[in-house]
Amino acid sequence: MTDDLVSVAHALLAKGKGILAADETPSTLTKRFTAFGIRSTEENRCAYREMLFTAPGESTFISGVILQDETIRQKGSSGAPLAKLLADQGILPGIKVDTGAKPLAGSAEETVTEGLDGLRDRLAEYRKLGARFAKWRAVIRIADALPSTACVHTNADALARYASLCQEQDLVPIVEPEVLMDGAHTITRAEEVTGAVHHAVFNALFEQRVVLEAMLLKPNMVIAGKDCPQQSSVDAVATATLRNLRRHVPAAVPGIVFLSGGQDEKRATANLNAINRLAGPKPWIVTFSYGRALQDAALAAWHGEAENLVAGKRALEKRTRLNGAAATGAYTDSMEMKA
Numbered sequence: 001m002t003d004d005l006v007s008v009a010h011a012l013l014a015k016g017k018g019i020l021a022a023d024e025t026p027s028t029l030t031k032r033f034t035a036f037g038i039r040s041t042e043e044n045r046c047a048y049r050e051m052l053f054t055a056p057g058e059s060t061f062i063s064g065v066i067l068q069d070e071t072i073r074q075k076g077s078s079g080a081p082l083a084k085l086l087a088d089q090g091i092l093p094g095i096k097v098d099t100g101a102k103p104l105a106g107s108a109e110e111t112v113t114e115g116l117d118g119l120r121d122r123l124a125e126y127r128k129l130g131a132r133f134a135k136w137r138a139v140i141r142i143a144d145a146l147p148s149t150a151c152v153h154t155n156a157d158a159l160a161r162y163a164s165l166c167q168e169q170d171l172v173p174i175v176e177p178e179v180l181m182d183g184a185h186t187i188t189r190a191e192e193v194t195g196a197v198h199h200a201v202f203n204a205l206f207e208q209r210v211v212l213e214a215m216l217l218k219p220n221m222v223i224a225g226k227d228c229p230q231q232s233s234v235d236a237v238a239t240a241t242l243r244n245l246r247r248h249v250p251a252a253v254p255g256i257v258f259l260s261g262g263q264d265e266k267r268a269t270a271n272l273n274a275i276n277r278l279a280g281p282k283p284w285i286v287t288f289s290y291g292r293a294l295q296d297a298a299l300a301a302w303h304g305e306a307e308n309l310v311a312g313k314r315a316l317e318k319r320t321r322l323n324g325a326a327a328t329g330a331y332t333d334s335m336e337m338k339a
Contacts, residue, residue, distance in 0.1 A: 005214035006254070008132050008172045012092060012216065013255040016324040017063040018288035019174075021259070022052055022295070023096035023135065026070055038304030042070070050076045051302060052295065053085055055313040061324035064092040064133060066174075066289070072129050083130035094133040094174070095126045097162065101139045110151040113138045113158055116165075123169035133172035135218065136162040140177060142185045142193050142225065152200050160204035163215055173210070174257065174289070176218035177201050181262045183225035187232045191222045191240045198248035212252040218289050219245075220261045221271055234267075238274035242282070251283035258286070260293035265319060266336060268293040273326035287327040294319045 012019060024032070029048075030040035038044060049071050065086050072095055074082050083093040097119060101111035113136065123134065138155035140147050159175050166173035179194045198219065205212065222240040224232045232240075245256060258275075260268040268290060276286055297319055302312030325331040 002167075002211055002214055005167060005170065005172050005211070008092065009214055009216055009254050012063045012133065012172070012257070013285040013287060014063045016328050017061055018290070018320075018323055018327055019064045019066060019094070019257055020052065020062050020294055020320070021066045021135075021289050021291035022049060022071065023066040023068045024291070025068060025100075032299065033304070036299065036303055042074075044304060045070070046074045046076070046082070047306075048299070048302065048304075049074065049082055050085070051309050051312050052298060052316055053082060053091075055298075055316040055320070057317060058320070059089045059091050061320035062091055064094050066094040066096055066135050067131070068096050072126065072131065081130065087130060092132045093130050094135060095129075095131040096137075097122060097126070097134045097166075098136040101137075104151055104154065107148055107151060109143065109146060110141060110148060111139050112151070112154045116158060116161055119162065119165050120169065123165060123171055127169055127171060131171060133174060133216075134162075134166050135174040135176060137176040137178055137218075140179045140193065140197055142179065142183050142189060147193060147197075152197055153204075156197070156200040156204040159201055160208040160210060163205060163210045164208040167211055167214055172214055172216065174216045174218050175201065175205070176259065178259060178261060179220045181220070181223060181226050184227040184229075185225040186228055186230065187222060187224040187236060187240055190224060191244055194220065194222050195244050195248050198244070202248065202250060212250055213254060215253065216255050216257050217249060217253055218257050218259055221258055221263075221275075223261075223263070223271075226262065234270050234274045237271045238278050241271075242275055242278050242280070245284070246281070249284065253284055255285040255287065257289035260288075260290045263293060265293045265296055269319075269322050269326045269331055270333075272323065273329055273331035276327065276329035288323050290323065294323070
């Protein structure tokens with residue numbers, strides 16, 4: 001079983017490819033639809049997902065797609081399940097399995113991600129529905145006295161227990177400890193906290209006997225908070241991010257699939273490219289697992305109208321193509337001007 005999981009992990013890391021995170025809950029997607037005046041019905045959400053999953057050349061730049069409980073049960077316009085639509089293109093279906101961040105007892109300003117209750121059975125069902133990998137997101141906030149040790153370790157333990165259950169149920173776990181960009185913290189503070197979080201996560205993974213060769217890490221890039229007076233340059237982000245990975249992520253982990261974490265689409269692409277262009281050892285494949293940084297342009301172009309499906313697909317194809325280039329360090333600003 002482990003060999004199969006290692007193969008899936010490496011398939012997700014195919015050269016010049018990344019992962020499309022399309023795992024927004026119905027309530028989250030409703031907020032995004034509302035901003036464009038789009039009615040959030042199950043039918044419209046399904047149509048939007050199908051548009052994302054059928055962009056031209058999808059399998060050229062996308063190795064896997066993270067789905068959500070609603071989506072993995074939906075069928076496209078042809079009558080085929082959306083998960084099968086992806087698999088037929090050679091794209092691996094994945095599934096978000098946490099139930100969201102909830103207030104952490106004893107620390108009203110922090111959260112712990114829940115969803116471990118009944119997870120073994122849910123994972124078994126998702127595997128039967130076609131999922132080959134899963135994702136769990138922990139959320140860590142930076143402030144003057146945050147994060148607390150309790151928050152870091154509680155979330156690290158949950159991530160590790162989730163990952164162990166995934167491997168037991170023949171699913172590759174994507175471990176996502178996100179240190180938020182929200183706040184006025186400096187890039188130095190972001191690196192300090194991100195390093196401490198990764199240290200705790202890998203200690204917990206070791207204790208839960210998670211096979212590192214059969215998992216992926218989905219971290220934030222090390223970047224100053226949105227409200228910091230001194231914003232980070234692309235080169236500074238790349239240097240701090242890679243230094244942190246080298247210090248805290250074991251070489252046994254096959255790949256790093258970055259989240260975009262609130263960066264705009266162009267900055268997320270440029271930062272990924274800069275990380276891949278830095279000299280020095282990188283024992284892991286470094287690529288992307290972006291949500292809004294891939295989807296925003298497509299959603300704006302589609303705007304909930306059937307006649308805009310082609311425009312929406314083209315917008316997504318452009319972002320996946322550019323990020324595919326960034327995953328090999330081949331992206332340039334001039335590519336943004338091309339259709």
